[in-house]
Amino acid sequence: MYTEAVMDHFYNPRNAGELADADGVGEAGNPVCGDIMKIYVKIEDDRIADISFQTFGCGAAIATSSILTELVKGKTVAEAEKITNRAVAEALGGLPPQKMHCSNLAADAFHKALEAYRQNRPKPAPAAE
Amino acid sequence: MYTEAVMDHFYNPRNAGELADADGVGEAGNPVCGDIMKIYVKIEDDRIADISFQTFGCGAAIATSSILTELVKGKTVAEAEKITNRAVAEALGGLPPQKMHCSNLAADAFHKALEAYRQNRPKPAPAAE
């Protein structure tokens, strides 16, 4: 059913937990559907300095959250932002078809976390002319 | 499916064949249904002195014909006449339900043979008063 990569990330999730001093938090899914993903980001020098996740959901949901954190950690925001749910699934060697929609929301949560970060941070001073 | 008695009479039919000098011949069934029985009787002193059968039909048809000849042979006509298809089936230890109707016609053929005998024989002189 699941690839080895999925099982590895499910069983040994990377970067799980809360991030106390997160610059942005994003959430996707809802408990009615059985999947909620929360992504915490810490941004330094326009890079994903730290990232973590919390997930309520099936094995695929946990694995996609976990691998997403690995995929974007250390990248520039601009680069990291390009990540899609499809890319996450591919990084895991694929997901069962019925899991592609409901459980593959980590990139959505991540994008929301970046959005929250932008909302939160003090507007940069206008550059001197 | 069939009792041992049926199989015995099927495999070793008694009194099979034509009776050259029969006093009566009776036939029941028809080839469309797959069963024809022909009974030949020879009557002496109001008794079934000899009897034989010819049968086109299934195992049950052959067995009922065969046992009928045994059941009535030697009996008085009055006694033999009482035989029914049911009695024939019982003498064989029973027949499968679907065989009770179509293949159990030996008594009918026998009754017809007796009828033919009565038609054939010269009317007895009326008793003196």
Place this chain on the structure above:
Amino acid sequence: MERIYLDHAATTPVDPRVVEAMLPYFTANFGNPSSIYQEGRAAKKAIEESREKVAEILGAADTREIIFTGSGSEADNLAITGVAWAYRKKGNHIITSAIEHPAVLETCKELEKHGFAVTYLPVDEYGLVAPEAVRDAITDRTILVSLMHANNEVGTIQPIAEISKIVRAKGVLLHTDAVQTAGSIPLQADELGVDLLSLSAHKFYGPKGVGVLYAKKGTRLHRLIHGGAQEGRLRAGTENVAGIVGLAKALELAAAGLEETVPRLAELRDYFINKIFSRIDHVKLNGHPTRRLPGNINVSFEFVEGESILLNLDLEGIAASSGSACTSGALEPSHVLLAMGLPHETAHGSVRFTIGKDNTKEQLDYVLGVLEETIARLRAISPLYREQRGRKEK
């Protein structure tokens, strides 16, 4: 690592004695039961002896009341569609419940497309149908009530005998899906007062792909699979002789063992439930506390999702099942749990353990340890649990 199988409601291994009984019918006694020669008669005899066994165990009055089918689902379909079409002139109304197996529910949905009206009775929080609700639902167009004997997910046993009195008083036929009870608890069609009853061999250590519909004498049935004259013209197709022999043998073994297995499994079940509650917080028992199948444990672990629990258990050598949508590829979690009033998120976190005759207390103790760790691990990464922790702690 030795696997621990705790999903006996899903299926069971075939008992070696059952395999033994089946084997000759693949090779030495392979005849077609419709054939009149020796090989055929031997096969026919095997089927008829199996039918007698099953009839006797189920308390049938006549062997012709036993119809062998290709599965429990087919038996359910045959019962419901069969009665529906046979009694179409009498009425077009069928009553069932919201927690039936899909084999019943989907069959009813199909009949709705053909002009039948179906009432889906609700259940209470324990999964019980109220006998009065059955009474109130019956109209003069009602031809059939179909209610399962015990539910496959939560194990709740319905008061079928009580419901039977109501249904029969109104001259309506009663079908019960006894797929979960056959071989698990005593089961007598006459005592239950049902006209039709379905069962499936693979739930009681028999082979997959063979079931039975009991149909009381006088119950008219329209067949589902048309063709040859097999099974009293009620189910066409060359009989699965080995499967039928296996079903009868398995039912015989199960029936003989009931006196011993029922109390033993119930004790293991209660032990397991109590231990879960004492070791893990935020747990809910689904189903009825006492009117439940001896081997059934169904619990919801809040803040975690069922499939992830199962995956984790599987990695530790344990097989169990869940009412989570994710385990079935469905969009919604278990229709049974939702009908019992569980919120979606709690339904998603349900896990079902069903104990079988070969499970031991030692196995359950091992499972409890793994389960405790699993729930803790998954809650540690759950965003829902964190939020709750402050509010209510054990």
Place this chain on the structure above:
Amino acid sequence: MERIYLDHAATTPVDPRVVEAMLPYFTANFGNPSSIYQEGRAAKKAIEESREKVAEILGAADTREIIFTGSGSEADNLAITGVAWAYRKKGNHIITSAIEHPAVLETCKELEKHGFAVTYLPVDEYGLVAPEAVRDAITDRTILVSLMHANNEVGTIQPIAEISKIVRAKGVLLHTDAVQTAGSIPLQADELGVDLLSLSAHKFYGPKGVGVLYAKKGTRLHRLIHGGAQEGRLRAGTENVAGIVGLAKALELAAAGLEETVPRLAELRDYFINKIFSRIDHVKLNGHPTRRLPGNINVSFEFVEGESILLNLDLEGIAASSGSACTSGALEPSHVLLAMGLPHETAHGSVRFTIGKDNTKEQLDYVLGVLEETIARLRAISPLYREQRGRKEK
């Protein structure tokens, strides 16, 4: 006494290699294919590998075109009812032939009760359907043509590929009941040009109670057995895993052996037919002289009835079958023989011998001897033979 089995069209013994392949799925690998844990995944894998094998052998383009059923009859029912309801809006007309298996004929009769119109095409004296007759029967309401690939009684092989061209040109679906050809002669769904094709494992040394419906991608089907989502939602019920594995293994073995068995059986068949004709008078060969299944011999012995021949053969250790009414408990003799124009009495005297892969020439020689004696014995007590003897003697 060693038995000589010559009724392979009725059923076949399961090949020991097939039993071997099935055994693990009763015990060690007993999981429910719908379960997500290891035991379930192993069972699922076994089914999907079987599906791949079957798809490849039948020339299917996609494994999803293979639907496992509980028998050949169920496959026929699913094909015909499934298409009928799925295409009800397009039309209500179905074309079939007078010599189909009851699984097809009775299903069509059932649909007639539900507003479908069915044309039963006649056959010629050899059992062949005329392609032009199919063309002429098609109307703009026609949704399905169902014609068997080879007849189970007389072995006549229909020109399905030729008929396919006509049917497809009209945009109508084509189903073929290939229960008698699967495993007996080369069979490629794509070459035949059919949209649906049924087969049954027990006709080619596989287990009873499992069949296949091939349904070409794009063919809409309404399911027959409702419930769970098994078999692509087209056939509910826990899969008969062992049976499915057995079916695939048996089909694989059969396909691998065809090159050798087809000519060998055809030679034995022709030898047997020729010997019958040279040793027994008043005999008629039923079916086509050349377009017939390699193992099929169907002859009518005039003036005697089939069941009595079979009983006699059985007593001498030989298993064969007959189109006589008496062998099936029916009132009429074989509908196939009557449709081919045989008089009732000739149909009653028909005997079918179907040779299998393990039969030998020595066995056939023994059978010929017994047959000659049997016919002589039964004719000696037949009132019909006596009448004829004077007229025509050999």
